[in-house]
Amino acid sequence: KKYELQLKFCDEVLKELMNNKHWQANQYFMYPVDPVALNIPTYFQIIKKPMDLSTVKTKLQNNAYEKAKDFEEDVRLIFKNCYKFNPEGDLVNSSGHQLEDLFNKKWAG
Numbered sequence: 001k002k003y004e005l006q007l008k009f010c011d012e013v014l015k016e017l018m019n020n021k022h023w024q025a026n027q028y029f030m031y032p033v034d035p036v037a038l039n040i041p042t043y044f045q046i047i048k049k050p051m052d053l054s055t056v057k058t059k060l061q062n063n064a065y066e067k068a069k070d071f072e073e074d075v076r077l078i079f080k081n082c083y084k085f086n087p088e089g090d091l092v093n094s095s096g097h098q099l100e101d102l103f104n105k106k107w108a109g
């Protein structure tokens with residue numbers, strides 16, 4: 001029972017992060033980074049474990065997360081990747097910080 005409740009909370013938080021009202025914050029993180037489309041051929045050399053909100057959603061739906069902690073880890077991987085690749089002060093970097101602030105608020109409750 002507890003397990004289902006945890007996963008239900010993950011789903012709720014993820015839906016909020018992906019909500020269109022947070023487009024300013026989430027637009028760069030909704031789908032896998034496409035290094036060809038973005039003309040960043042070195043991306044996969046810099047980012048060893050790509051992650052995005054849609055992939056997290058699919059993993060959640062496929063019961064790929066054993067516990068809420070594993071879900072949290074994937075969400076935070078999105079921010080880590082963002083800060084590693086996009087320098088402080090860049091638009092995408094600041095969007096990552098906005099999304100992280102939103103996640104921390106919802107996750108801590």
Ligand SMILES: Cc1ccc(Nc2c(-c3ccc(O)cc3)nc3c(C)cccn23)cc1
Pocket residue numbers: 027028029033038039040047081082083085086092
């Ligand atoms: C030359 C250059 C510089 C920066 C970017 N960043 C960036 C990223 C990105 C997101 C997460 C991430 O871990 C890494 C990159 N997503 C985008 C998008 C959707 C549009 C424009 C820029 N974007 C793209 C090209």
